Amino acid sequence: MAVVTSGTYEKFFEINDKKYSDIIDPRTGYPATGTKSVTIVCPDAELADALATAVFILGEKEGIAMIDQLNGIECLLVNEKDELRTSKKLKLNYYTKNEDSERQQTIKIVGQTEVTKI
Numbered sequence: 001m002a003v004v005t006s007g008t009y010e011k012f013f014e015i016n017d018k019k020y021s022d023i024i025d026p027r028t029g030y031p032a033t034g035t036k037s038v039t040i041v042c043p044d045a046e047l048a049d050a051l052a053t054a055v056f057i058l059g060e061k062e063g064i065a066m067i068d069q070l071n072g073i074e075c076l077l078v079n080e081k082d083e084l085r086t087s088k089k090l091k092l093n094y095y096t097k098n099e100d101s102e103r104q105q106t107i108k109i110v111g112q113t114e115v116t117k118i
């Protein structure tokens with residue numbers, strides 16, 4: 001099993017305080033926009049790498065729709081608004097610190113129906 005991420009967190013450039021990705025959209029010749037990060041879970045590392053870049057370029061709606069058509073492959077996407085989006089079958093649990101106390105709370109994200117701000 002492979003887990004591969006493509007994103008704007010390492011390689012980017014800034015012009016007039018706007019961050020641009022190093023991932024180029026071949027349809028426009030310009031940096032891809034709308035997505036901060038895409039993680040693919042897949043049995044094959046090379047396929048996961050290619051899909052992470054493809055979903056990043058396609059964007060939230062088209063990219064996740066493509067992944068939903070593939071068996072055994074799942075996706076987690078962070079858009080420009082810092083919202084998490086997932087493919088339909090991805091089940092994700094993570095913990096975040098509750099601002100009112102030292103206790104941790106669990107947030108569950110199952111499929112595209114829930115949006116969680118990170």
